[in-house]
Amino acid sequence: MSINIDLKGKRALITGASSGLGESIAKKFAAAGAKIGLNYLSHPDAAEKIASEIKTAGADVITIKADVSDSGEVKDMVNTFVKAWGGIDILVNNAGIDGKHLLIHDIHEPDIPEWEKVIKINLFGPFYCAREVLKYMMNQKKGVILNITSVHERIPWSGYSGYAAAKAGLSMLTKTMAQEVGSLGIRVLSLAPGAIQTAINRNVWDNPAALSDLLNKIPLGRMGKPEEIADVAAFLVSDSASYVTGSTVFADGAMIDYSNFTHGG
Ligand code: BGC
Numbered sequence: 127m128s129i130n131i132d133l134k135g136k137r138a139l140i141t142g143a144s145s146g147l148g149e150s151i152a153k154k155f156a157a158a159g160a161k162i163g164l165n166y167l168s169h170p171d172a173a174e175k176i177a178s179e180i181k182t183a184g185a186d187v188i189t190i191k192a193d194v195s196d197s198g199e200v201k202d203m204v205n206t207f208v209k210a211w212g213g214i215d216i217l218v219n220n221a222g223i224d225g226k227h228l229l230i231h232d233i234h235e236p237d238i239p240e241w242e243k244v245i246k247i248n249l250f251g252p253f254y255c256a257r258e259v260l261k262y263m264m265n266q267k268k269g270v271i272l273n274i275t276s277v278h279e280r281i282p283w284s285g286y287s288g289y290a291a292a293k294a295g296l297s298m299l300t301k302t303m304a305q306e307v308g309s310l311g312i313r314v315l316s317l318a319p320g321a322i323q324t325a326i327n328r329n330v331w332d333n334p335a336a337l338s339d340l341l342n343k344i345p346l347g348r349m350g351k352p353e354e355i356a357d358v359a360a361f362l363v364s365d366s367a368s369y370v371t372g373s374t375v376f377a378d379g380a381m382i383d384y385s386n387f388t389h390g391g
Pocket of ligand 1: 224275276277278319320321322326327330
């Protein structure tokens, strides 16, 4: 079942929207009446296919190529978006990567660029995008920035130190930004998904032993679906959530609640 959220007339930029959660969020927002800016980096064909599905369903959409970890490209992306739709009401900072599995003591000099890339995409990316859209939102005296973090903003994740550090950092960026712009009518929130079945964790759900280990960590006993995150995202950016800002909303089947303690202790 899906909730009915009204985003009619809202202009929403979604980063990393050519697959996974970003794709679902873009489709959900479009179905709720928003005009969409669908950002992608390396999969133009997928982005165009999603855009044409959105158009066929009757909504307005443009695709914009940009690397969110590059401040110049982010500036151009936001300019393109604003030129097309005349302003911006919603930014969803969704683009992210988890990087290579490496324990910290195994990260040698040649691996540093990989670690840095994770931080640049997952933390600098949202910072650059927010900084650009705030210029417009501050003039309008309204807007919503939704940062997609992860349960790993709170749960440490061995082998993914860069990812966990970036997500924890993004959570604090949310709170700090919410404090800075709250009096201007701008809300800033984090949405923290748990294990949602997308390409990012295919190596886990494709492997029966890894999947069973993962499911033991989720009290709800199953992975989430991208649409279940998109529904929560649509609510959070809508006027129905007008008093929610500065906090993280978890959509994780209770993964953060130490489910290893479901039995024993
Ligand atoms: C990661 C997924 C992982 C989930 C739970 C997410 O942030 O992107 O790969 O399955 O956290 O660990």
